[in-house]
Amino acid sequence: MDPARLEAVTWRNRALLLFDRVAMPVAVCDVYGAVLLANPAMAAECGTTPGRLRGRDVLELFRPREATQVERIAEALRLRHRSRYQVSVRWRAPDGAERQGELTADPVSDTVEDTPALLVMLRADGRREPPGRTDGRRRPSTASxxxxxxxxxxxxxxxxxxxxxxxxxxxxxxxxxxxxxxxxxxxxxxxxxxxxxxxxxxxxxxxxxxxxxxxxxxxxxxxxx
Missing domain, CATH: 1.10.10.10 (Winged helix-like DNA-binding domain superfamily/Winged helix DNA-binding domain)
Incomplete structure (x- = not known):
């Protein structure tokens, strides 16, 4: 293996190691939203392993609260805009509770001409809906x-x-x-x-x-x- 390629592989391995250790839920998706790579924190939010997230649609895992947000992002990506995009989402945690938060997607690629991938980060707020409540209204919980x-x-x-x-x-x-x-x-x-x-x-x-x-x-x- 030539030195340049060896160095590239070394840095890729270091980046993957860092990616796995990041406490924030992070994933890399293709431009259509299919998960290419997910870290353990992202997999934990879905109650599975990183490998089992590969190929899943990130917007099926984390449901957008407003469809118009996704439509605007899709149009911006089609036009190759390089902004940071944010989507308010809801999802079901492994314990059955409904959670909500925000997905942030940053287009990334080696060159401006390349079709970008999306670096997706999840920020969850501290609130949880009891299992069975999916309409966005909070139900009184008996748990302290x-x-x-x-x-x-x-x-x-x-x-x-x-x-x-x-x-x-x-x-x-x-x-x-x-x-x-x-x-x-x-x-x-x-x-x-x-x-x-x-x-x-x-x-x-x-x-x-x-x-x-x-x-x-x-x-x-x-x-x-």
């Missing part, structure tokens, strides 16, 4: 905000147990069968959700929210029994 905030997946609960017991990221990866990057990804998601500045604060929040059972050693998730 703390109970909603304390919901974690079995994998997240196990990572928190290990972290509270003093495990390193490498040991947590061995115990859970994840990669080191996979453990780090879950910790970053939990830290962002609970606004924890470091791992000590993350563990403290887990106990405060009742995710970890107090007075038990080794640490145990509240729903483990």
């Amino acid at each position: 905000p703390v109970a909603e905030e304390a919901r974690v997946s079995p994998t997240e609960a196990r990572v928190l147990e290990l972290l509270a017991g003093g495990a390193t990221t490498a040991r947590a990866a061995r115990e859970t069968g994840l990669t080191v990057d996979g453990v780090t990804y879950h910790l970053r998601r939990l830290s962002a959700r609970w606004h924890a500045a470091n791992r000590t604060e993350l563990v403290a929040r887990a106990y405060a929210l009742g995710v970890l059972r107090p007075g038990v050693w080794p640490p145990e998730a509240a729903g483990a029994r």
Whole structure:
């Protein structure tokens, strides 16, 4: 392999590594909206894996609230305009709740003449609709905000147990069968959700929210029994 091509491959691999570690949900789509590449954060919003998102229509995964927004973007892309486009969207989270937020799409290509791909980023607002409510009106929920905030997946609960017991990221990866990057990804998601500045604060929040059972050693998730 010639040096120029080798350097290009090296930088592509570095870019993909960075892409996977970004905490914000991000995807690369073709000009028609089909997903070419998605990071773990984007896949998590859809309750699946990055590979299973490939080929899916991003506007089927995240439903536009106004069809006219999409029509304007399609026309702008047809004219090869290079603006940043924003679409208000709704989608169903893996737990069944209705969520809403904003998709931002930036056309990207090597040259101005090339047909652009779309770098798509998702910004979710903090509100969730209870399962079954799809008309945009909020239904009173019997769950308290703390109970909603304390919901974690079995994998997240196990990572928190290990972290509270003093495990390193490498040991947590061995115990859970994840990669080191996979453990780090879950910790970053939990830290962002609970606004924890470091791992000590993350563990403290887990106990405060009742995710970890107090007075038990080794640490145990509240729903483990």
